Amino acid sequence: RKEVEQDPGPFNVPEGATVAFNCTYSNSASQSFFWYRQDCRKEPKLLMSVYSSGNEDGRFTAQLNRASQYISLLIRDSKLSDSATYLCVVTPRNTGGFKTIFGAGTRLFVKA
């Protein structure tokens, strides 16, 4: 099983749609979780951290289910500018928190 696994997509959605991405991780001792977005040939940019209680930032909602080792990202009211690859990132606890593991990413295309 891959350390961090994501559905590669692509997800093709119209503007205004709601879209959800899932991510599973294999190391139950993982301690920190993030969603990054990456535009084509650019650097990853932090979208949001994921907290145990779930958290929301505007149109974006992140959820964490430790029991199922599962993270999700929900995007509401999709914009054209949301088109990007969304990366699930996990930090294993037993590494002291220095090593981060990236998923391969889920591609999103938002169309007018």
Place this chain on the structure above:
Amino acid sequence: EPEVTQTPSHQVTQMGQEVILRCVPISNHLYFYWYRQILGQKVEFLVSFYNNEISEKSEIFDDQFSVERPDGSNFTLKIRSTKLEDSAMYFCASSERGQGTEAFFGQGTRLTVV
């Protein structure tokens, strides 16, 4: 807004040559990282650096690689004898604290080994 800067943006080198990739992390950050991304593949962790020493490295970070913080602002990645398979985008990142806090990435150096 403070940012991580990397130079050069693109480097072409011949196989077997040494390259040094340079990074200036965000000034109040204490933790520094290098990652690489081979075209079309996922971002891979190479090494983390804190308090002037390597805190963790991946299997990719073998004896061909080294990192250094030569002064108070720069953080470098050296590849001693480049191979064709070292061709990738190399990202530097920094974070204010460790323990999995948010890392901020530079724009990357695209290394092409010919």
